[in-house]
Amino acid sequence: DAKTTQPPSMDCAEGRAANLPCNHSTISGNEYVYWYRQIHSQGPQYIIHGLKNNETNEMASLIITEDRKSSTLILPHATLRDTAVYYCIVRANAGGTSYGKLTFGQGTILTVHP
Amino acid sequence: GAGVSQSPSNKVTEKGKDVELRCDPISGHTALYWYRQSLGQGLEFLIYFQGNSAPDKSGLPSDRFSAERTGGSVSTLTIQRTQQEDSAVYLCASSPDGLAGGRTQYFGPGTRLTVL
Numbered sequence: 001d002a003k004t005t006q007p008p009s010m011d012c013a014e015g016r017a018a019n020l021p022c023n024h025s026t027i028s029g030n031e032y033v034y035w036y037r038q039i040h041s042q043g044p045q046y047i048i049h050g051l052k053n054n055e056t057n058e059m060a061s062l063i064i065t066e067d068r069k070s071s072t073l074i075l076p077h078a079t080l081r082d083t084a085v086y087y088c089i090v091r092a093n094a095g096g097t098s099y100g101k102l103t104f105g106q107g108t109i110l111t112v113h114p
Numbered sequence: 115g116a117g118v119s120q121s122p123s124n125k126v127t128e129k130g131k132d133v134e135l136r137c138d139p140i141s142g143h144t145a146l147y148w149y150r151q152s153l154g155q156g157l158e159f160l161i162y163f164q165g166n167s168a169p170d171k172s173g174l175p176s177d178r179f180s181a182e183r184t185g186g187s188v189s190t191l192t193i194q195r196t197q198q199e200d201s202a203v204y205l206c207a208s209s210p211d212g213l214a215g216g217r218t219q220y221f222g223p224g225t226r227l228t229v230l
């Protein structure tokens with residue numbers, strides 16, 4: 001699976017948009033970009049994923065560059081409860097020997113402050 | 115609907131004892147994964163089940179670790195002769211079908227294991 005690079009930490013004011021970047025310059029054509037977050041003492045929570053097109057759901061938006069070498073997770077109106085570690089993961093199709101397992105990096109610690 | 119559940123939520127044991135950790139995946143999910151997260155470390159993959167078979171055990175750290183899954187549902191992770199370095203949060207995740215690309219994994223709350 002392709003490796004990802006994320007900033008170790010970011011701050012955001014409550015109510016503002018949080019934009020979390022991720023670089024995945026070695027991504028392959030069949031690899032998806034996944035975002036998970038982990039709030040303290042909880043299991044990781046799925047946020048969103050995409051292949052090429054931008055995606056939006058009730059939690060967030062995912063913007064993927066045209067060359068697919070980077071992406072941005074956008075939390076449009078951050079709240080204090082969004083404080084968490086955010087993981088950007090590139091995952092191969094589950095064919096072959098990867099079987100869909102997720103490889104977590106260190107992620108970005110997002111702190112939302114009042 | 116019900117999410118992934120794990121039990122116990124916390125387990126304290128003495129070095130050298132065996133422990134069993136349980137995972138109940140989301141009903142109907144055929145793929146099941148075990149991960150662990152040590153203090154200050156990232157999440158690391160342990161084992162993957164498709165149905166009752168485990169085609170990928172590459173993350174199990176030693177032969178003291180084993181896992182099984184029965185009835186395509188509940189899974190048990192067993193650690194024999196526990197060591198202090200086994201202390202970690204053990205996380206289980208399930209997915210509708212691990213053989214298809216783009217399948218989302220849903221995680222349980224984890225079991226925090228402390229080996230004294």
